[in-house]
Structure formats: C-alpha cells, structure tokens
C-alpha cells in the first residue's frame with residue numbers, strides 16, 4: 001500500500017472511515033504522477049486509499065481488489081498504468097463500480113501506448129479514460145468527486161467553489 005488517507009471530520013457522510021475512492025496504480029513508479037489524484041481527493045476531504053497492484057505482475061491481487069471494492073464501500077476506482085496498460089480494464093472487468101483510467105507517460109512512447117491501451121476498451125466494459133499524466137490524475141480525482149457529488153450537496157458546493165476560484169484566477173491574471 002502506498003498511502004491510506006482518511007478524512008478529518010467524522011460528521012459528514014463523505015468522511016466516514018470507509019474509503020469512497022480507491023486509487024490504484026501498476027507500479028510505485030506511477031506514484032509521483034498519481035499523488036496528484038490523492039492530493040486532490042485530500043483537498044476535497046474525500047476519504048480515499050491508494051495501492052500498487054499490477055494487471056500483469058499481480059493479476060490475482062488486482063482482481064481480488066476489484067471484486068471486493070464495492071462491498072467495502074468504495075464508490076469510484078481510479079486506475080493508472082503505463083505501457084501495455086491493462087490495469088483499468090482488468091479492474092473494470094471485475095466490478096460494476098465506475099472505473100476511471102489514467103494513462104501514465106511512458107519512456108518508450110511518451111504515454112501514447114498507455115493511452116491507447118487504457119482507452120480502447122471493447123463495448124460492454126467501460127473505462128472512463130482521462131489525459132496522460134498529471135493532468136489526467138488530477139482530473140480523474142475531480143471526476144470521481146463529481147460522481148460522488150450526485151446526492152452529496154456539500155461536495156457539489158465545494159466543486160462549485162473550486163471552479164469559481166479557478167475562474168477568478170484567470171480573470172485576475174495580468175501579463176507583463
């Protein structure tokens with residue numbers, strides 16, 4: 001396990017001791033990038049957990065994890081991998097939870113291999129694929145939060161505030 005993160009406020013439903021979002025990645029080498037997803041979830045105080053598991057190197061760990069995630073209270077899974085990036089697809093094959101895939105930037109093909117491996121799922125087993133690298137990691141977390149926000153007004157409010165802050169920054173940007 002890379003990191004287990006819990007929320008600070010026990011009052012709220014989204015901050016129960018259970019993780020609502022699981023972030024999984026094929027290798028510890030993905031963590032530098034995937035930290036952006038965990039940090040974003042932390043910023044929104046969404047209970048989450050992060051683990052390393054591989055579709056190729058530890059296939060039974062990946063399938064066991066995905067097969068039990070729903071019963072443990074997880075509502076969205078973010079899965080990141082690079083190269084022949086099958087992790088998100090394998091996870092999605094073992095659960096009906098929404099799975100968001102993040103292609104890692106690879107040495108050989110700059111992440112194009114990861115992108116195509118993650119995005120080109122056959123009809124019937126969906127993986128919502130985000131951008132390559134850190135932007136994808138951040139956006140996977142934001143999308144997970146948007147999914148959770150359906151039925152959680154306090155999260156919806158935070159998302160609106162986040163968007164408003166972004167817009168304010170752009171509006172206030174001055175060039176030399």
Ligand code: RP5
Pocket residue numbers: 025026027028029030054080081082083104
């Ligand atoms: C994938 O292979 C991982 O997701 C990682 O992006 C890539 C390289 O892994 P390491 O060789 O760095 O462990 O499974």
